[in-house]
Amino acid sequence: MTRAKVGAGRALVVGLGSPDRGDDAVGPTVARRVATLLLTGIQVVEREDPTSLIELWGDRDLAVVVDAVCSDGVPGTLVILETGIGGAPLTEDAWTSTGRGGTHAFGLAEAVELARALHRLPRRLVLIGIEAGGLEHGDPLTAPVNAAVERAVEAVYGILSQTGALPSHRNRGSGTRPARAVQEVDR
Numbered sequence: 001m002t003r004a005k006v007g008a009g010r011a012l013v014v015g016l017g018s019p020d021r022g023d024d025a026v027g028p029t030v031a032r033r034v035a036t037l038l039l040t041g042i043q044v045v046e047r048e049d050p051t052s053l054i055e056l057w058g059d060r061d062l063a064v065v066v067d068a069v070c071s072d073g074v075p076g077t078l079v080i081l082e083t084g085i086g087g088a089p090l091t092e093d094a095w096t097s098t099g100r101g102g103t104h105a106f107g108l109a110e111a112v113e114l115a116r117a118l119h120r121l122p123r124r125l126v127l128i129g130i131e132a133g134g135l136e137h138g139d140p141l142t143a144p145v146n147a148a149v150e151r152a153v154e155a156v157y158g159i160l161s162q163t164g165a166l167p168s169h170r171n172r173g174s175g176t177r178p179a180r181a182v183q184e185v186d187r
Helices: 021-035 052-057 108-117 143-162
Strands: 011-016 043-048 062-070 078-083 126-133 182-186
Touching: 011 052, 011 182, 021 043, 021 052, 021 062, 021 126, 021 143, 043 052, 043 062, 052 062, 052 108, 062 143, 078 143, 108 126
Parallel strands: 011 043, 011 062, 043 182, 062 126
Antiparallel strands: 078 126
């Protein structure tokens, strides 16, 4: 099966999580790092509430969501799930089993399936989970999760590149700067 390429400006990167709750801040942390790459045509946002994504991603060709997961796995481990229009539904425990259950009243898997029912899913939705080690209010990222941030940024970049969301970088290294990325924070 050949994947359709994503048009410029139709891609979204979301860092989901609470910035002041230990490893739950990993989504927003990765989003901020992706925003520093100044990728032309890529909108980068931070959100705390998964239900806010339904309107945000509904008209997108591609959405990549980075979030902390709690599945009793090794902290810092990356887990990647994919769905979207025409993709298989996420089971009720899909993100819970990889970790999202319990950190939001309405979880990411539920938001995905509500968006599907409302015909508001992006064509392609990639969920990148990073196994959390601690979620205490006021704590910084734990060392293993902090160490996973760069791998998560590379995973986001790889997904954007593989789908054709990134324009050609022919001028890389020539001193030209790509257009400024859009970053929004919703707290």
